[in-house]
Amino acid sequence: MTSANQVLTEARKYLGIRVGSAGHHNIVDVYNAHKPLAQNYRVRYTDNWCDTFVSFVMIKLGATALTDTECGVQRHVALFSNHGIWIEDGTITPKPGDIIVYNWDDTTQPNDGFADHIGFVEKVNGGIITTIEGNKGVPGTVARRQISVGNGVIRGYARPRYAGASASATVENAGGISASAAKLTVDGYWGPQLTIALQRLYGTTVDGIVSSQYNWHNAGLTGGWEFVGKPVGSLLIAAIQRSLGVKADGKLGPATIKAMQRKAGTPVDGKINAQSLLVMYMQKCANAGKRPF
Structure with missing residues (x-):
């Protein structure tokens, strides 16, 4: 079973890849080769590709059962919800391996608008979240972002059920x-x-x-x-x-x-x-x- 560390190690391999490059084309091609295609849609090299990158990483690890695949962020949120892994709260402190989702059209919490960008949480330190995202900036690049915990543009998080993420075996409360x-x-x-x-x-x-x-x-x-x-x-x-x-x-x-x-x-x-x-x-x-x- 795939761990959060494996996902982040895989995502780091592609840091620096820019839109239009051979590496970018490979990300799109690997996504398109995986079946079934979400919405039966083949991603084009000219499309926004942040969610294509998230799906690509899970495809490379054989871990798509954790998240499904998508190229549209709002549709992916619905899939996360179906898996029971979606956290509709942009104010929480995420965990490494969480999938962060943004809505740029709102800058206040709670933020429940249309989801339009996505990436992986790499670490959290001193109230600052470091992410790895595809199609970040102009030109679109696989790159890191730093953003404060609870920033108004954060829509919420998906928390895949990675290996080693089960509940503690120590029962310290009633119901044990x-x-x-x-x-x-x-x-x-x-x-x-x-x-x-x-x-x-x-x-x-x-x-x-x-x-x-x-x-x-x-x-x-x-x-x-x-x-x-x-x-x-x-x-x-x-x-x-x-x-x-x-x-x-x-x-x-x-x-x-x-x-x-x-x-x-x-x-x-x-x-x-x-x-x-x-x-x-x-x-x-x-x-x-x-x-x-």
């Missing part, structure tokens, strides 16, 4: 696994280990993270929840919603929780409180190796 029984503790708290068990049961990516959720301040949700201002949802929650027959937007809101509670036969209030009976039901199901919904 009983070491003696190798089972989930039935304590009514939804933490990373319950998420891992559910991800395995529903066949989604197993990383212990429920990504891109609005914070409804449910006390029964502990570690492994990614709360953002403008959520796009989680593959796990979407899978649960499909099983329940409700709208599968990937977001755990009151309506979805009520549907879960009705299915579980617990009180229906649209909340996951501390020591939640709903979560206890889910933990018992997971320990029995069956889907709760």
Whole structure:
């Protein structure tokens, strides 16, 4: 499986390549040779190629399953959302290997306009993000950029599920696994280990993270929840919603929780409180190796 370091090492190989050069033509040609082509569109040498470069790096590493391929940034954001890796928040401090997305038409946060540029986060130091981007500047070049954390032009980030990026095996909060029984503790708290068990049961990516959720301040949700201002949802929650027959937007809101509670036969209030009976039901199901919904 591909690591963030491998992606950055590959991206660095092409620093200095300019539009119109043999290196630029190679980037476009490799992208066009990969099938299926996004939108069935062959990139031209005269096209903007920032996202073509991002896709090219993933193609070279055989890692397109992490991000899919695209040559249009706004369309790529939709694909990132489908993978459950999109973070609709330009104010966060990113991690090396994250994919940074810009909207130049807005200079304030929150920035939710049309995405028009993209690159890789190489490092973050002292509040400054260093990136590697294709088609940067004039003439378009594979080059580094430095930009402050939270700059208004940052639309958000994709965080591919690289090798070594899974949730910590150390459980320091409720919702953990009983070491003696190798089972989930039935304590009514939804933490990373319950998420891992559910991800395995529903066949989604197993990383212990429920990504891109609005914070409804449910006390029964502990570690492994990614709360953002403008959520796009989680593959796990979407899978649960499909099983329940409700709208599968990937977001755990009151309506979805009520549907879960009705299915579980617990009180229906649209909340996951501390020591939640709903979560206890889910933990018992997971320990029995069956889907709760």
